[in-house]
Amino acid sequence: MAGYSIEEFEREIKEIYPRLNRAMTAYLAGSGVDPEDIIQEAFLKAFRNLDKFKGGSGLYTWIYSIARNLCIDEFRKRKHQQNRSQIPVEDFELASDIFTSETVKEEVILLRKAISELPENLREILVMQAIDEMSYADISRITGINEQTLKNRTFRARKQLAEILKKMGISHN
Amino acid sequence: MKKDNTYGTNRDVLQQKIIDACDGKLTQNEETTLLSELEQYPDLYQDYLELRQLPDLKSAYPAPESAYRNDFHMKRIHDLISKEKINQLISFDDVIVTWFKRYAIAAILLILGTISLVQINPEFLSNDADSIVSELVYSYEESIAESYVLYLEDLMENDD
Numbered sequence: 593m594a595g596y597s598i599e600e601f602e603r604e605i606k607e608i609y610p611r612l613n614r615a616m617t618a619y620l621a622g623s624g625v626d627p628e629d630i631i632q633e634a635f636l637k638a639f640r641n642l643d644k645f646k647g648g649s650g651l652y653t654w655i656y657s658i659a660r661n662l663c664i665d666e667f668r669k670r671k672h673q674q675n676r677s678q679i680p681v682e683d684f685e686l687a688s689d690i691f692t693s694e695t696v697k698e699e700v701i702l703l704r705k706a707i708s709e710l711p712e713n714l715r716e717i718l719v720m721q722a723i724d725e726m727s728y729a730d731i732s733r734i735t736g737i738n739e740q741t742l743k744n745r746t747f748r749a750r751k752q753l754a755e756i757l758k759k760m761g762i763s764h765n
Numbered sequence: 766m767k768k769d770n771t772y773g774t775n776r777d778v779l780q781q782k783i784i785d786a787c788d789g790k791l792t793q794n795e796e797t798t799l800l801s802e803l804e805q806y807p808d809l810y811q812d813y814l815e816l817r818q819l820p821d822l823k824s825a826y827p828a829p830e831s832a833y834r835n836d837f838h839m840k841r842i843h844d845l846i847s848k849e850k851i852n853q854l855i856s857f858d859d860v861i862v863t864w865f866k867r868y869a870i871a872a873i874l875l876i877l878g879t880i881s882l883v884q885i886n887p888e889f890l891s892n893d894a895d896s897i898v899s900e901l902v903y904s905y906e907e908s909i910a911e912s913y914v915l916y917l918e919d920l921m922e923n924d925d
Contacts, residue, residue, distance in 0.1 A: 602846065609839050618826045628838055635842045639849055703825040722822040740781060747780040747816075750787070754815045 595645045605635065608652050615724040616659060619716060622708035625666050634659035649733050653726070657734045660716070667712070699762065706756040714749035721746055779806060783813045 596604065609631070616627035638645070638655050645654055707715060720726045720734070721742075728739040735742070782799050785791050791799065803810040 598850075602843065605839060605842055609842065610835055613835065613838070614826045631838070632842055632845060636845055636849060639846050699820075700825050703820060703822070707822065707825060718822065723826050725823070740777070743781040743784045744777055746784050747812075750784075750816045750819055751812055754819055757819075 595647055596642060596651060598639075598642065601639060601642055601651075604651055608655060609635075611652065611724065612656060612659060615656065615719055616663075618704075618707060618719045618723045619660075620663065621704055623667070624670070625663065630659050630662050630666070633662055637662075649730065653730045653733060656720075656724075656726075660734060702760050702762055703757070706753055706760060706762075709756050710749055710752055714745060714752060717742060717745045718749040718753070722750075776806065776809065779803065779809055780812075783809070783816060786813070787816050787819075 612631055612634070613627065616630055620627050620630065634655055637658050645651070707718065710718065717731065717735070720731045721728070726734075728742050731737075731742055732739050737745070779799070779802060782791070782795075782802075786796055786799060799813075800810075803813055
């Protein structure tokens, strides 16, 4: 499969941006890293290296892996091991009023906070698999982890998330 | 209780199956089989129940939250790419100018070298008589050389 021309790449931004924005917002929630900075840098880096994209994986997967590497660099720079459970709930405030009910809004904020409290290696897989709905094959391409191990990590991530939500007093019976 | 070496492997496989069940990838029969397998692992069965009750995580991040905000940021990305294109063009011009300078210097050096050579040896470009004779005598074509020698002998005989 051939690579993308500059014009095709620019057209794809419209399709890729909203999805990448959602995934990066979830991945970076509570980290203090601005998802917009990462996304802009990822697109720019992808544009500069467009000739290196062979099309083996999808363009989205390729740009996602660039964005992920930028996040990892940023975490290293910031010695990113702060205790996320101490991040105030207000930091997960929603940017719009799409949630009409206050109860639902509150639950969504707590769910965001719970996801952000997961260890980085579990959170990133949960974000890719459950929020971004990426296939295990694509997640495997990005992370270099085999699909079976990814499923076991997803299990651990969901289990820990269930425990965090229980501690927060959220039950979904 | 199963052996230690298979216990870990079985647990891993069951965890993978639980995730498949949560993602709705198992058939009814496969899920029934999973539940019967989990009877041997009460802790995993408890996990299975808890994981099935988790909310849909996509609901935490519905997209797009703000179309206007998205448009603003996408425009910013397009602007950055446009700037990058201009920068790449400028870099291309720089390359052209650099190469032109390099070749211009080489061309000037070549011209100066040729002029110097002509000035040092003015006969460099002249066609003098000696060179014409040697060219005829030591010609690559033997017939030309032979006819020229005969011509010289005739001249000498005539002089005698």
